[in-house]
Amino acid sequence: MSTTFTLTPDEQRLAEQYKTELQKRLKPKRYRHSLCVADAAVRLAQQYGYPDLSKAYFAGLLHDITKNDSEQQHKSRMQQYGYQPSDIEAGQEKLWHAKTGVLVLEHEFGITDRELLTAIRYHTTARAGMTPLEEILYLADFISDDRDYDGVQEMRQAAAQDKQTAMEIALCFTITDLVERRKPIHPDTLDAYNELCIKE
Ligand SMILES: [Fe+2]
Ligand SMILES: [Fe+2]
Structure with missing residues (x-):
């Protein structure tokens, strides 16, 4: 499904730069996934009345930027930028890219938008008290x-x-x-689940 929103010319230029960077860092399948999540994030933003469609687009586009990095690349990034993974995070490589993605976007791309960065930080685990953009990205990643x-x-x-x-x-x-796979559950995921149960 295509979306009808348009980026401003400046945003369009930025999007092209990011796409070029993503194509260098990601395998073709993951690059396509990133484009699809960007599209899905815009659709959900429109649907849920989230006003900043461009931000939803960029969150989707960039959310998996380090997904294809090697174990060593993730580890050296976390060390370089002083991120200390929790015990559960340390044992699950699948969780690393959400954290190292934020480190790269913040320190190497110069992105300072906290709302965008936290949406990416929690896109694999979720958490209690998610912002609208965090929920949009979390769901966009499921339905792209x-x-x-x-x-x-x-x-x-x-x-x-x-x-x-x-x-x-x-x-x-x-x-x-x-x-089912006997994997540990990140506390943030349990907090998100419990919060929804308590709200009902
Ligand atoms: Fe991801
Ligand atoms: Fe993803």
């Missing part, structure tokens, strides 16, 4: 056009109807998957 996991249609329908229901389904999916 390139996704084809079992249950993606249900997820897309939920996201199209109600953000809270979609968040519940996404968190249950994540937690169930981790339990």
Whole structure:
């Protein structure tokens, strides 16, 4: 599905620079995923009444910028910029790219927008008290056009109807998957899940 929003000429130039950088850092499949998540983030932003569509676009575009980095690259970035992973993070490489992605965007790309950076920081774990942009990016990553996991249609329908229901389904999916694979659950993910349960 295409979106109807347009970037300003300055934003367009920036987007082209970021795309060039992403193509250098990411495998083609991951680059395509990034474009699809950017598109999905704009759609959800429009749907949920989030006003800054360009920010949603850039959050989606950049969210996986270090996803294809090697274990050593992640480790040296965390060391270089002083990020101390928790025990659960240290044992799960899949969680690293959300943290190192923010470090790269902040220290190497000069991005200072906290709202954009925290959306990327929590796009794999979620957390309690998520901002609208954090929720948009978290869900966009689940429903982007390139996704084809079992249950993606249900997820897309939920996201199209109600953000809270979609968040519940996404968190249950994540937690169930981790339990089935006997993987630890990040405390932020449990906090996000508990918060939704308590709100009901
Ligand atoms: Fe990711
Ligand atoms: Fe992603």
